[in-house]
Amino acid sequence: MLELGFVFLFAILIGVFTALGRRRGARPAALRPVEALQSLPDTVGQAVETGRRLHISLGSGTIGDMDTAAALAGLTVLDQISAVAAVSDKPPVVTTADGTAMFLAQDTLRNVYERQNASQRYDPTSARVAGLSPMSFGAAVTTMIKDESVAGTVLVGSVGPEAVLITEAGSRANINTVAGSSDPSAQALLFAAADNPLVGEDLFAGGAYIGRLPAHIASLRAQDVMRILIGLAIVVGVIAKTFGFLP
Protein backbone atom coordinates (compact mmCIF):
# COMPACT_ATOMS: atom_id res chain seq x y z
CA MET A 1 0.00 0.00 0.00
CA LEU A 2 2.91 2.36 0.72
CA GLU A 3 4.19 1.93 -2.81
CA LEU A 4 0.70 2.75 -4.13
CA GLY A 5 0.68 5.93 -2.05
CA PHE A 6 4.06 6.91 -3.44
CA VAL A 7 2.84 6.39 -7.02
CA PHE A 8 -0.25 8.44 -6.19
CA LEU A 9 1.83 11.32 -4.86
CA PHE A 10 4.07 11.18 -7.89
CA ALA A 11 1.08 11.26 -10.26
CA ILE A 12 -0.19 14.44 -8.57
CA LEU A 13 3.27 15.95 -8.82
CA ILE A 14 3.43 15.24 -12.55
CA GLY A 15 -0.08 16.63 -12.93
CA VAL A 16 0.91 19.89 -11.23
CA PHE A 17 3.98 20.30 -13.39
CA THR A 18 2.07 19.49 -16.57
CA ALA A 19 -0.65 21.98 -15.75
CA LEU A 20 1.97 24.60 -14.82
CA GLY A 21 3.79 24.09 -18.10
CA ARG A 22 0.62 24.48 -20.10
CA ARG A 23 -0.37 27.68 -18.32
CA ARG A 24 2.74 29.61 -19.36
CA GLY A 25 1.75 32.26 -21.92
CA ALA A 26 -1.82 31.02 -22.02
CA ARG A 27 -4.95 33.07 -21.34
CA PRO A 28 -6.05 33.53 -17.72
CA ALA A 29 -7.57 30.35 -16.39
CA ALA A 30 -11.35 30.11 -16.16
CA LEU A 31 -12.28 28.47 -12.87
CA ARG A 32 -15.65 27.02 -11.98
CA PRO A 33 -17.69 29.47 -9.89
CA VAL A 34 -17.41 29.08 -6.11
CA GLU A 35 -19.91 31.47 -4.58
CA ALA A 36 -18.20 31.57 -1.19
CA LEU A 37 -14.85 32.64 -2.62
CA GLN A 38 -16.47 35.07 -5.05
CA SER A 39 -18.13 36.83 -2.11
CA LEU A 40 -14.78 37.53 -0.42
CA PRO A 41 -13.86 40.76 -2.30
CA ASP A 42 -17.18 42.33 -1.26
CA THR A 43 -16.63 41.32 2.37
CA VAL A 44 -13.07 42.69 2.38
CA GLY A 45 -14.21 45.88 0.61
CA GLN A 46 -16.94 46.41 3.17
CA ALA A 47 -14.44 46.02 6.02
CA VAL A 48 -12.09 48.58 4.45
CA GLU A 49 -14.84 51.09 3.65
CA THR A 50 -16.50 50.93 7.06
CA GLY A 51 -13.20 50.97 8.96
CA ARG A 52 -14.04 47.75 10.73
CA ARG A 53 -11.98 44.63 11.23
CA LEU A 54 -11.99 41.52 9.11
CA HIS A 55 -11.81 38.33 11.12
CA ILE A 56 -9.87 35.43 9.62
CA SER A 57 -9.88 32.17 11.53
CA LEU A 58 -7.58 29.19 11.00
CA GLY A 59 -9.90 26.97 13.02
CA SER A 60 -9.23 24.91 16.09
CA GLY A 61 -6.94 22.34 14.45
CA THR A 62 -3.26 22.04 15.27
CA ILE A 63 -0.21 22.26 13.02
CA GLY A 64 1.66 18.97 12.99
CA ASP A 65 -1.23 16.54 12.70
CA MET A 66 -4.04 15.80 10.23
CA ASP A 67 -5.27 19.41 10.39
CA THR A 68 -2.03 20.91 9.11
CA ALA A 69 -3.00 21.23 5.43
CA ALA A 70 -6.31 22.90 6.25
CA ALA A 71 -4.54 25.43 8.49
CA LEU A 72 -1.99 26.07 5.72
CA ALA A 73 -4.85 26.66 3.27
CA GLY A 74 -6.16 29.19 5.79
CA LEU A 75 -2.75 30.89 5.87
CA THR A 76 -2.80 31.22 2.07
CA VAL A 77 -6.21 32.90 2.27
CA LEU A 78 -4.91 35.09 5.12
CA ASP A 79 -1.94 36.20 3.03
CA GLN A 80 -4.16 37.10 0.06
CA ILE A 81 -6.94 38.83 1.99
CA SER A 82 -4.84 40.71 4.53
CA ALA A 83 -2.85 42.30 1.69
CA VAL A 84 -6.06 44.20 0.84
CA ALA A 85 -7.61 44.45 4.30
CA ALA A 86 -4.39 45.83 5.85
CA VAL A 87 -5.13 49.29 4.42
CA SER A 88 -8.21 49.50 6.67
CA ASP A 89 -8.08 51.68 9.79
CA LYS A 90 -8.31 48.52 11.84
CA PRO A 91 -6.06 45.63 10.80
CA PRO A 92 -7.51 42.15 10.29
CA VAL A 93 -7.64 39.92 13.34
CA VAL A 94 -6.63 36.25 13.11
CA THR A 95 -7.76 33.59 15.55
CA THR A 96 -6.62 30.02 16.11
CA ALA A 97 -6.54 27.45 18.89
CA ASP A 98 -2.94 26.41 18.27
CA GLY A 99 0.28 28.15 19.27
CA THR A 100 2.17 27.04 16.16
CA ALA A 101 -0.57 28.28 13.83
CA MET A 102 -0.53 31.57 15.76
CA PHE A 103 3.19 32.06 15.02
CA LEU A 104 2.67 31.28 11.33
CA ALA A 105 -0.25 33.73 11.20
CA GLN A 106 1.86 36.43 12.89
CA ASP A 107 4.65 35.80 10.39
CA THR A 108 2.21 35.99 7.47
CA LEU A 109 0.77 39.30 8.71
CA ARG A 110 4.25 40.72 9.34
CA ASN A 111 5.28 39.82 5.78
CA VAL A 112 2.16 41.48 4.37
CA TYR A 113 2.94 44.74 6.19
CA GLU A 114 6.61 44.57 5.17
CA ARG A 115 5.62 44.15 1.52
CA GLN A 116 3.50 47.29 1.86
CA ASN A 117 6.35 49.19 3.61
CA ALA A 118 4.09 49.63 6.64
CA SER A 119 5.91 47.51 9.22
CA GLN A 120 5.07 50.03 11.95
CA ARG A 121 1.38 49.15 11.59
CA TYR A 122 1.96 45.47 12.34
CA ASP A 123 0.50 44.47 15.70
CA PRO A 124 1.54 40.99 16.94
CA THR A 125 -1.69 40.68 18.96
CA SER A 126 -3.66 40.77 15.69
CA ALA A 127 -2.94 37.04 15.43
CA ARG A 128 -3.98 35.37 18.64
CA VAL A 129 -4.87 32.12 20.33
CA ALA A 130 -8.56 32.58 21.14
CA GLY A 131 -8.83 29.43 23.24
CA LEU A 132 -6.81 26.27 23.64
CA SER A 133 -9.68 23.77 23.30
CA PRO A 134 -12.25 23.63 20.45
CA MET A 135 -15.20 24.75 22.57
CA SER A 136 -13.31 27.53 24.38
CA PHE A 137 -12.05 28.66 20.97
CA GLY A 138 -15.61 28.79 19.60
CA ALA A 139 -16.93 30.62 22.66
CA ALA A 140 -14.07 33.15 22.63
CA VAL A 141 -14.51 33.94 18.93
CA THR A 142 -18.23 34.43 19.53
CA THR A 143 -17.60 37.30 21.94
CA MET A 144 -14.72 38.67 19.89
CA ILE A 145 -16.93 39.14 16.82
CA LYS A 146 -19.20 41.38 18.90
CA ASP A 147 -16.54 43.22 20.93
CA GLU A 148 -14.06 43.98 18.14
CA SER A 149 -16.53 45.37 15.60
CA VAL A 150 -15.89 42.68 13.01
CA ALA A 151 -17.18 43.34 9.47
CA GLY A 152 -16.89 39.77 8.18
CA THR A 153 -15.58 36.36 9.14
CA VAL A 154 -13.53 34.03 6.94
CA LEU A 155 -13.02 30.63 8.52
CA VAL A 156 -10.67 28.35 6.60
CA GLY A 157 -9.15 25.50 8.56
CA SER A 158 -10.08 22.49 10.58
CA VAL A 159 -12.99 23.14 12.88
CA GLY A 160 -15.60 20.91 14.51
CA PRO A 161 -19.17 21.52 15.69
CA GLU A 162 -18.02 24.68 17.51
CA ALA A 163 -18.09 26.34 14.08
CA VAL A 164 -21.84 26.77 14.58
CA LEU A 165 -21.16 29.08 17.55
CA ILE A 166 -19.04 31.27 15.28
CA THR A 167 -21.53 31.38 12.41
CA GLU A 168 -24.36 32.13 14.86
CA ALA A 169 -22.37 35.07 16.27
CA GLY A 170 -21.81 36.29 12.71
CA SER A 171 -25.50 35.98 11.97
CA ARG A 172 -26.40 38.00 15.10
CA ALA A 173 -23.88 40.68 14.13
CA ASN A 174 -25.39 40.68 10.61
CA ILE A 175 -22.04 40.07 8.91
CA ASN A 176 -21.03 37.79 6.06
CA THR A 177 -19.48 34.48 7.12
CA VAL A 178 -17.43 32.42 4.67
CA ALA A 179 -16.58 29.12 6.29
CA GLY A 180 -15.10 25.75 5.38
CA SER A 181 -13.65 22.89 7.36
CA SER A 182 -11.69 19.76 6.55
CA ASP A 183 -13.99 17.85 8.92
CA PRO A 184 -16.90 16.37 6.88
CA SER A 185 -19.36 16.53 9.79
CA ALA A 186 -18.53 20.20 10.36
CA GLN A 187 -18.99 20.79 6.63
CA ALA A 188 -22.57 19.55 6.92
CA LEU A 189 -23.19 21.94 9.82
CA LEU A 190 -21.58 24.83 7.97
CA PHE A 191 -23.70 24.15 4.88
CA ALA A 192 -26.72 25.12 6.98
CA ALA A 193 -25.17 27.68 9.28
CA ALA A 194 -22.70 29.71 7.19
CA ASP A 195 -23.77 32.44 4.75
CA ASN A 196 -21.24 31.14 2.24
CA PRO A 197 -20.05 27.61 2.96
CA LEU A 198 -16.94 26.12 1.34
CA VAL A 199 -17.81 22.57 0.36
CA GLY A 200 -15.25 19.76 0.03
CA GLU A 201 -11.99 20.66 -1.63
CA ASP A 202 -13.13 24.28 -2.17
CA LEU A 203 -11.41 24.80 1.17
CA PHE A 204 -8.05 24.48 -0.56
CA ALA A 205 -8.95 26.62 -3.58
CA GLY A 206 -8.50 30.05 -1.95
CA GLY A 207 -5.07 30.74 -3.46
CA ALA A 208 -6.31 29.98 -6.97
CA TYR A 209 -9.45 32.10 -6.71
CA ILE A 210 -8.30 35.08 -4.65
CA GLY A 211 -4.67 35.53 -5.64
CA ARG A 212 -4.88 33.79 -9.05
CA LEU A 213 -1.54 32.21 -8.15
CA PRO A 214 -0.34 30.04 -11.09
CA ALA A 215 0.87 27.19 -8.89
CA HIS A 216 -2.44 27.12 -7.03
CA ILE A 217 -4.44 27.14 -10.28
CA ALA A 218 -2.25 24.34 -11.59
CA SER A 219 -2.67 22.24 -8.45
CA LEU A 220 -6.42 22.86 -8.50
CA ARG A 221 -6.56 21.52 -12.05
CA ALA A 222 -4.38 18.56 -11.09
CA GLN A 223 -6.80 17.81 -8.23
CA ASP A 224 -9.77 17.95 -10.61
CA VAL A 225 -8.09 15.54 -13.04
CA MET A 226 -7.07 13.18 -10.24
CA ARG A 227 -10.57 13.20 -8.80
CA ILE A 228 -12.07 12.16 -12.16
CA LEU A 229 -9.45 9.43 -12.57
CA ILE A 230 -10.04 8.09 -9.06
CA GLY A 231 -13.81 8.20 -9.61
CA LEU A 232 -13.44 6.24 -12.83
CA ALA A 233 -11.12 3.74 -11.11
CA ILE A 234 -13.71 3.21 -8.36
CA VAL A 235 -16.52 2.65 -10.92
CA VAL A 236 -14.36 0.23 -12.95
CA GLY A 237 -13.38 -1.58 -9.73
CA VAL A 238 -17.00 -1.95 -8.64
CA ILE A 239 -18.03 -3.32 -12.08
CA ALA A 240 -15.06 -5.71 -12.16
CA LYS A 241 -15.80 -6.94 -8.64
CA THR A 242 -19.52 -7.33 -9.39
CA PHE A 243 -18.87 -9.48 -12.47
CA GLY A 244 -16.17 -11.53 -10.77
CA PHE A 245 -13.12 -10.18 -12.60
CA LEU A 246 -11.56 -9.27 -9.26
CA PRO A 247 -11.08 -11.65 -6.31
Next chain:
Amino acid sequence: MKIRFWGIVLTAIAVSVGLITLLGYFVNVPVLLGLRLQFVAWASILAAVAVGLGALNLLGVHLKKISDQSGGWLYSIFLVLSLLGVIGASMAAPFLGMGSGPANTTNAWVFKYIVAAVGTALSGLLIFFLVFAGYRLLRRRPSVASVTFLIVALVSILGMAPQLPELPDLGLRDLWIWISQVPAVAGARGVLLGIALGVIATGLRILLAVDRPYGE
Protein backbone atom coordinates in the same frame (compact mmCIF):
# COMPACT_ATOMS: atom_id res chain seq x y z
CA MET B 1 11.75 41.14 -6.17
CA LYS B 2 14.43 41.24 -3.47
CA ILE B 3 15.66 37.76 -2.55
CA ARG B 4 16.91 37.51 1.02
CA PHE B 5 19.72 35.16 1.98
CA TRP B 6 17.93 33.92 5.10
CA GLY B 7 14.80 33.28 3.06
CA ILE B 8 16.76 30.90 0.82
CA VAL B 9 18.36 29.17 3.82
CA LEU B 10 14.97 28.73 5.55
CA THR B 11 13.42 27.39 2.36
CA ALA B 12 16.30 24.94 1.83
CA ILE B 13 16.04 23.68 5.44
CA ALA B 14 12.25 23.32 5.30
CA VAL B 15 12.24 21.53 1.94
CA SER B 16 15.10 19.20 2.97
CA VAL B 17 13.47 18.27 6.27
CA GLY B 18 10.12 17.73 4.53
CA LEU B 19 11.60 15.53 1.82
CA ILE B 20 13.68 13.46 4.26
CA THR B 21 10.64 12.92 6.50
CA LEU B 22 8.50 11.91 3.50
CA LEU B 23 11.17 9.55 2.14
CA GLY B 24 11.49 8.04 5.61
CA TYR B 25 7.93 6.78 5.23
CA PHE B 26 8.42 5.22 1.81
CA VAL B 27 12.02 4.03 1.65
CA ASN B 28 13.24 1.42 4.10
CA VAL B 29 16.69 2.89 4.79
CA PRO B 30 17.72 2.93 8.48
CA VAL B 31 19.38 6.38 8.23
CA LEU B 32 16.25 7.96 6.73
CA LEU B 33 14.03 6.23 9.29
CA GLY B 34 16.21 7.49 12.14
CA LEU B 35 16.19 11.05 10.75
CA ARG B 36 12.42 10.94 10.30
CA LEU B 37 11.85 9.87 13.89
CA GLN B 38 14.27 12.54 15.13
CA PHE B 39 12.56 15.30 13.12
CA VAL B 40 9.12 14.19 14.33
CA ALA B 41 10.40 14.17 17.94
CA TRP B 42 11.76 17.71 17.57
CA ALA B 43 8.46 18.82 16.01
CA SER B 44 6.57 17.37 18.99
CA ILE B 45 8.79 19.29 21.44
CA LEU B 46 8.34 22.51 19.48
CA ALA B 47 4.56 21.97 19.36
CA ALA B 48 4.49 21.52 23.15
CA VAL B 49 6.46 24.75 23.62
CA ALA B 50 4.06 26.48 21.20
CA VAL B 51 1.10 25.48 23.41
CA GLY B 52 2.73 27.27 26.35
CA LEU B 53 3.50 30.32 24.20
CA GLY B 54 -0.08 30.24 22.91
CA ALA B 55 -1.33 30.44 26.49
CA LEU B 56 1.02 33.40 27.08
CA ASN B 57 -0.37 35.07 23.95
CA LEU B 58 -3.90 34.52 25.26
CA LEU B 59 -2.88 36.09 28.58
CA GLY B 60 -1.17 39.03 26.83
CA VAL B 61 -4.17 39.77 24.58
CA HIS B 62 -6.57 39.81 27.53
CA LEU B 63 -4.26 41.85 29.77
CA LYS B 64 -4.10 44.42 26.95
CA LYS B 65 -7.90 44.39 26.74
CA ILE B 66 -8.12 45.04 30.47
CA SER B 67 -5.57 47.88 30.39
CA ASP B 68 -7.31 49.49 27.36
CA GLN B 69 -10.76 48.75 28.86
CA SER B 70 -11.86 47.74 25.36
CA GLY B 71 -15.12 45.85 24.66
CA GLY B 72 -15.69 42.83 26.91
CA TRP B 73 -12.80 43.65 29.28
CA LEU B 74 -14.78 42.43 32.29
CA TYR B 75 -14.82 38.93 30.79
CA SER B 76 -11.07 39.23 30.29
CA ILE B 77 -10.65 39.74 34.06
CA PHE B 78 -12.44 36.41 34.63
CA LEU B 79 -10.26 34.72 32.02
CA VAL B 80 -7.00 36.01 33.51
CA LEU B 81 -8.06 35.12 37.07
CA SER B 82 -9.18 31.64 35.95
CA LEU B 83 -5.96 31.03 34.02
CA LEU B 84 -3.73 32.11 36.89
CA GLY B 85 -5.94 30.30 39.43
CA VAL B 86 -5.76 26.97 37.59
CA ILE B 87 -1.99 27.29 37.05
CA GLY B 88 -1.50 28.23 40.72
CA ALA B 89 -3.70 25.39 42.00
CA SER B 90 -1.93 22.90 39.74
CA MET B 91 1.48 24.03 40.97
CA ALA B 92 0.38 23.94 44.62
CA ALA B 93 -1.27 20.49 44.32
CA PRO B 94 1.90 18.39 45.00
CA PHE B 95 2.58 20.36 48.21
CA LEU B 96 -1.01 19.84 49.42
CA GLY B 97 -0.92 16.09 48.82
CA MET B 98 -3.26 16.24 45.80
CA GLY B 99 -0.98 14.38 43.43
CA SER B 100 1.47 15.68 40.86
CA GLY B 101 1.63 16.06 37.09
CA PRO B 102 -1.19 16.93 34.69
CA ALA B 103 -3.55 14.36 36.28
CA ASN B 104 -3.45 15.78 39.81
CA THR B 105 -6.68 16.04 41.81
CA THR B 106 -7.17 19.80 41.34
CA ASN B 107 -6.76 19.57 37.56
CA ALA B 108 -9.14 16.61 37.43
CA TRP B 109 -11.71 18.56 39.49
CA VAL B 110 -11.46 21.62 37.24
CA PHE B 111 -11.84 19.53 34.10
CA LYS B 112 -14.71 17.42 35.43
CA TYR B 113 -16.81 20.10 37.10
CA ILE B 114 -16.00 23.23 35.07
CA VAL B 115 -14.44 22.55 31.65
CA ALA B 116 -16.50 19.46 30.81
CA ALA B 117 -19.72 20.91 32.27
CA VAL B 118 -19.44 24.19 30.37
CA GLY B 119 -18.41 22.36 27.19
CA THR B 120 -21.43 20.08 27.44
CA ALA B 121 -23.73 23.05 28.02
CA LEU B 122 -22.34 24.77 24.92
CA SER B 123 -22.76 21.57 22.90
CA GLY B 124 -26.39 21.43 24.02
CA LEU B 125 -26.93 24.92 22.64
CA LEU B 126 -25.73 23.87 19.20
CA ILE B 127 -28.99 22.06 18.37
CA PHE B 128 -30.98 25.28 18.86
CA PHE B 129 -28.53 27.24 16.74
CA LEU B 130 -28.79 24.57 14.04
CA VAL B 131 -32.59 24.72 13.98
CA PHE B 132 -32.43 28.50 13.48
CA ALA B 133 -29.70 28.02 10.88
CA GLY B 134 -31.93 25.59 8.96
CA TYR B 135 -34.77 28.11 9.00
CA ARG B 136 -32.47 30.89 7.80
CA LEU B 137 -31.05 28.60 5.11
CA LEU B 138 -34.45 28.30 3.45
CA ARG B 139 -34.93 32.07 3.52
CA ARG B 140 -31.39 32.90 2.41
CA ARG B 141 -30.55 30.30 -0.20
CA PRO B 142 -33.69 28.50 -1.40
CA SER B 143 -32.21 25.94 -3.79
CA VAL B 144 -32.58 22.25 -4.62
CA ALA B 145 -29.55 21.48 -2.45
CA SER B 146 -30.81 23.39 0.59
CA VAL B 147 -34.33 21.90 0.34
CA THR B 148 -32.85 18.40 -0.01
CA PHE B 149 -30.56 19.09 2.96
CA LEU B 150 -33.48 20.12 5.17
CA ILE B 151 -35.71 17.20 4.09
CA VAL B 152 -32.90 14.72 4.84
CA ALA B 153 -32.28 16.40 8.21
CA LEU B 154 -35.98 16.16 9.07
CA VAL B 155 -36.21 12.51 7.99
CA SER B 156 -33.09 11.71 10.02
CA ILE B 157 -34.43 13.40 13.16
CA LEU B 158 -37.80 11.64 12.86
CA GLY B 159 -36.15 8.34 11.94
CA MET B 160 -33.89 8.45 14.99
CA ALA B 161 -36.74 9.41 17.35
CA PRO B 162 -38.43 6.62 19.37
CA GLN B 163 -41.37 5.08 17.50
CA LEU B 164 -44.64 5.46 19.40
CA PRO B 165 -46.78 2.27 19.19
CA GLU B 166 -49.96 4.34 18.74
CA LEU B 167 -48.68 5.93 15.53
CA PRO B 168 -48.57 4.12 12.15
CA ASP B 169 -45.16 3.12 10.83
CA LEU B 170 -44.45 5.41 7.85
CA GLY B 171 -41.16 3.71 7.08
CA LEU B 172 -39.14 6.74 8.20
CA ARG B 173 -36.73 4.60 10.23
CA ASP B 174 -35.98 2.39 7.20
CA LEU B 175 -35.57 5.48 5.02
CA TRP B 176 -33.20 7.03 7.57
CA ILE B 177 -31.15 3.83 7.76
CA TRP B 178 -30.88 3.72 3.97
CA ILE B 179 -29.92 7.41 3.78
CA SER B 180 -27.26 7.05 6.49
CA GLN B 181 -25.80 3.86 4.99
CA VAL B 182 -25.88 4.60 1.26
CA PRO B 183 -26.05 8.24 0.03
CA ALA B 184 -24.56 9.75 3.21
CA VAL B 185 -21.58 7.38 3.17
CA ALA B 186 -21.07 7.91 -0.58
CA GLY B 187 -21.22 11.69 -0.13
CA ALA B 188 -18.86 11.65 2.85
CA ARG B 189 -16.37 9.54 0.92
CA GLY B 190 -16.56 11.94 -2.01
CA VAL B 191 -15.90 14.89 0.30
CA LEU B 192 -13.03 13.03 2.00
CA LEU B 193 -11.54 12.20 -1.40
CA GLY B 194 -11.59 15.87 -2.40
CA ILE B 195 -10.07 16.91 0.92
CA ALA B 196 -7.35 14.25 0.65
CA LEU B 197 -6.42 15.52 -2.81
CA GLY B 198 -6.34 19.07 -1.46
CA VAL B 199 -4.12 17.97 1.42
CA ILE B 200 -1.68 16.24 -0.95
CA ALA B 201 -1.59 19.23 -3.32
CA THR B 202 -0.97 21.63 -0.40
CA GLY B 203 1.80 19.39 0.95
CA LEU B 204 3.47 19.18 -2.45
CA ARG B 205 3.36 22.95 -2.92
CA ILE B 206 5.20 23.33 0.39
CA LEU B 207 7.72 20.60 -0.47
CA LEU B 208 8.35 22.36 -3.79
CA ALA B 209 8.74 25.70 -1.92
CA VAL B 210 5.91 27.23 -3.95
CA ASP B 211 4.12 28.02 -0.68
CA ARG B 212 6.33 29.23 2.16
CA PRO B 213 4.28 29.66 5.32
CA TYR B 214 7.52 29.93 7.34
CA GLY B 215 8.45 33.35 5.90
CA GLU B 216 9.59 35.07 2.72
